[in-house]
Amino acid sequence: MKNNIVAIILSACIALFCLPLHASVDDQPLSTQEVETALQTLVRTIDSQYLSDKHRTRISRKIQRAISEGEFENSFTFGRFKRKVEAMLIEASGDTNFEIHWRAGMTGIAEKKPEPYPGSLQRQIFDNDIGYIAVEGDMLSNGWQAEWNQAISKLSRSKALIIDLRHAGSMSLTLSQHVLNYFIVPGNTISEVRFAGNKHTSLVTEKTADNPFDAELPVYIITSPFIAGPWELVAYTMKHMDRATLVGMPTMGLGYMTKTVALSPHLNIVLAHAEFRHPATQDNWQDWGVLPHVKCESHDALKATLTLIKNKVDSANGEDKHTGRVLCETNTNVKAN
Known part of the structure; x- marks a missing residue:
């Protein structure tokens, strides 16, 4: 019986303190002010730094419409915000390079980045x-x-x-x-x-x-x-x-180059900002x-x-x-x- 109690306590400790890092990040709450700041910065970033001219206006309009219709008025965790914004960006552009990432900020919590594999x-x-x-x-x-x-x-x-x-x-x-x-x-x-x-x-x-x-x-x-x-x-x-x-x-x-831009104290976006074009083919290997x-x-x-x-x-x-x-x-x- 005593061994069973010890095992239960250990399991509870593991569940509380040894969760995967990404789970903690997904559950981080975002303030209303941070969501507003991130969306405003996102629109400016798309307009000034996103590669695709033909999709730039469409993306900005989609984000502005979502804001005006109140889609971002409810509370958001990082995970929910990431999924919603990435889905909007990809739907408007067909570009899967977009990624929203969590920055360490004041919480000290950050997404775990893959370690370089020894070359x-x-x-x-x-x-x-x-x-x-x-x-x-x-x-x-x-x-x-x-x-x-x-x-x-x-x-x-x-x-x-x-x-x-x-x-x-x-x-x-x-x-x-x-x-x-x-x-x-x-x-x-x-x-x-x-x-x-x-x-x-x-x-x-x-x-x-x-x-x-x-x-x-x-x-x-x-x-x-x-x-x-x-x-x-x-x-x-x-x-x-x-x-x-x-x-x-x-x-x-992957014929595009991506860059990371800060959207708010806790949020970054990765987006395509440049593409290669061979002088003879006037094309690249994208897709x-x-x-x-x-x-x-x-x-x-x-x-x-x-x-x-x-x-x-x-x-x-x-x-x-x-x-x-x-x-x-x-x-x-x-x-x-």
């Missing part, structure tokens, strides 16, 4: 001097440029290079440009970036010191559905600059993803890539190019993505 660069040389770089985890700090420099230096004698992105996580835009500098001739525009208000800037390749690769090095990039953002910029650019053959599956399809030349399941992609390289070498040597057939489906009608 690594694995390199090796296969038979026939085929260089191989496997990217794993997140690469967000400036130190990764030096890591890439070292990896490229070690593979400088490669006759072909495979960049395996199947397990790649997040990366910085700065690092994506650095990687592209190895393969795209300096001075080339790799992407236009369009911001709200039809403002533009260009991303241009720069000369990389001690670059061991020439413009003729065959490059192969292995893709997967989990590749997003700046890694998609690398794959898309290499594909449409005719600098790489892509093998694998279509990528996630569709970057489509590979050779569509191939993840577990077969590396073997298929090595077979592609072998076929190319055999063909150049006048041998039967079908001695090692590719295991996957070749996309003969690849879209612009």
Whole structure:
């Protein structure tokens, strides 16, 4: 009996004090004043910083109408406010990038952010001097440029290079440009970036010191559905600059850049504020993803890539190019993505 009582007390303590953090955040009450402030700031933020010109007015009108009809007069917890506002924004725009987040503010309570997954660069040389770089985890700090420099230096004698992105996580835009500098001739525009208000800037390749690769090095990039953002910029650019053959599956399809804006002492919004546009296609990979030349399941992609390289070498040597057939489906009608 005593053991049962102890177990009940322990269970009660766990229920009271060890709840998941997100549950505590969802239940946080919002004052009427904070809801009003957040909605007013939201309208101004949409008008000045949201990417889509055609949806900007529609979103603002929808929010203003909801306010005038009294939809925000009742009490709100953070969770209820988040669900209502996100649903309104997505319904008005079709854009799923919108997210409302809780800021720590005076309560000291904050949403738990995902920890960066430790990154690594694995390199090796296969038979026939085929260089191989496997990217794993997140690469967000400036130190990764030096890591890439070292990896490229070690593979400088490669006759072909495979960049395996199947397990790649997040990366910085700065690092994506650095990687592209190895393969795209300096001075080339790799992407236009369009911001709200039809403002533009260009991303241009720069000369990389001690670059061991020439413009003729065959490059192969292995893709997967989990590749997003700046890694998609690398794959898309290499594909449409005719600098790489892509093998694998279509990528996630995140061609917008997002930013976080404070709405009130406790609320942030994440929204799309810029998009990439390739100078040749005048398009990007949003929603569709970057489509590979050779569509191939993840577990077969590396073997298929090595077979592609072998076929190319055999063909150049006048041998039967079908001695090692590719295991996957070749996309003969690849879209612009």
